[in-house]
Amino acid sequence: MSALTNAIDILRCFSTSRPDLSFADVQVLTGKPKSSTSRLLRSLRDCGLLEQDPHSRRYRPGLLTFELGRLHRAHDDLIATAERELRDVCARTGHTGYIAVLDGYQQVVLRIVTGSNPLRVVNPPGQRTPAIITSNGRAMLARLSDQEIRARVPLDYPKVPANSPQNFTELMARLNEIRRTGISDAADEAIEGVGSQGFALASGESGELIGIAVSYSVQATTEIERANVRRELGAMAARLRRITGDPLGQTIEQLAGLAS
Amino acid sequence: MSALTNAIDILRCFSTSRPDLSFADVQVLTGKPKSSTSRLLRSLRDCGLLEQDPHSRRYRPGLLTFELGRLHRAHDDLIATAERELRDVCARTGHTGYIAVLDGYQQVVLRIVTGSNPLRVVNPPGQRTPAIITSNGRAMLARLSDQEIRARVPLDYPKVPANSPQNFTELMARLNEIRRTGISDAADEAIEGVGSQGFALASGESGELIGIAVSYSVQATTEIERANVRRELGAMAARLRRITGDPLGQTIEQLAGLAS
């Protein structure tokens, strides 16, 4: 096993729930002999990959990781990062992808990724739609506080399609469902015959919030295919939340950690 | 030379001015044979410290550096406290605030607080700059012993902008001035047309040292406004020194010695 591999094994011990580690922690987590741990920790500290608190003598990620992390493409821009991932998913599933942002209680489409399936693009970039009648729109709303949601949705609840939540109570039920599952869906709402599934993504750094959806023809897709889309979206959400530092991703990670 | 050392040599080739590198770039910058470069780049990619663009085949810092970078000093009280105070000052003055740490004779920007003034952020987090050409960099150096300063500044004194200290003697004169007043300033040094004032803050407990600065456009500020910034910084420094137990007048070496 190479020195680099061992170094990485140590670095991978750190996480949001374990931002710093003692010598003993590292030894237990890596299962390596004391001598190896001692030498390796010293090397990592000397080269800047780790820092050691002079008082507690605990180790934490070093200045070099900070500098390099700032160069990672995730800092380019949230939308471009999401678009790259969405392109992959659309290529695999053949469906059409959307990226939107929230503006008041409406959403604005920013990017469209056309898939191979011949579903006409009905929501061009710039299109405004009430967020309460789309999958990604509701996903974004679900990320706001109840108070914030109430402030955004007009008191005079708008007239919406039959499949959409018909009043504020129904809306909150839908949003709470999304908060539980992390994924949102819609069918025959904004456009007759079109269904979609989506989720919301936040940047851990700027707090910027975007909604991502994949849409398809309801008739032309089977239940199996829609389940596949759901899996793809779930995996995509997990990847993006890691890359963008979405706080929701960390919560989910912690829950997964507790379970295992 | 160990595998880890070589790996670090490669990682240190990346910077804000060089966020991605080709195989050839790395080979030239490290001066290593092709075979070694090839193997090491593959290892770094496989372990997540580097990513490779599938199209351009260029390398850039990987997801692991991003994740670790987010953990760097995430729970650092000194920085969190300073950032809160800096936010207030930047809100009042409209200028842009920086928090940096010293690494050798260079400083690395850790935090930025953007003000309301439209001065584009030119030093993003992670940016490395010689500490001798910035206000907060010199303020940090001034907190070291003369011996330690001499050890850090390269014997072959670097080429610096016209307004910066041109040699070691001039540098020490500037640093002694900072030691007297507690505040440091700069104008037209690291960036043409940009001035800044700053100070250094140490934790009385750990000996940790950070540099805080507020920067502004030289043309767009009056002498009166700069005097106002100076007052604000002086007051902020006093508040922070009380909170963090910074015994101004003691060198960092003395502090670190007492702590351990």
Place this chain on the structure above:
DNA sequence: ACCGTTTGTTCCATTTTTTGGAACGTAGTC
């Protein structure tokens, strides 16, 4: 299509580093 060039990977005997058990510090504690 062909040849030369650039660019990167794989091979392998030699050199160098890593490994991990054991002996050796160094505090803190009862």
Place this chain on the structure above:
DNA sequence: GACTACGTTCCAAAAAATGGAACAAACGGT
């Protein structure tokens, strides 16, 4: 003052890195 927890250093055996050379793949010009 012995005991213990915590780390570091030593050293011979084992494993990995090295780098020149052969090899492969992609590109570019004619």
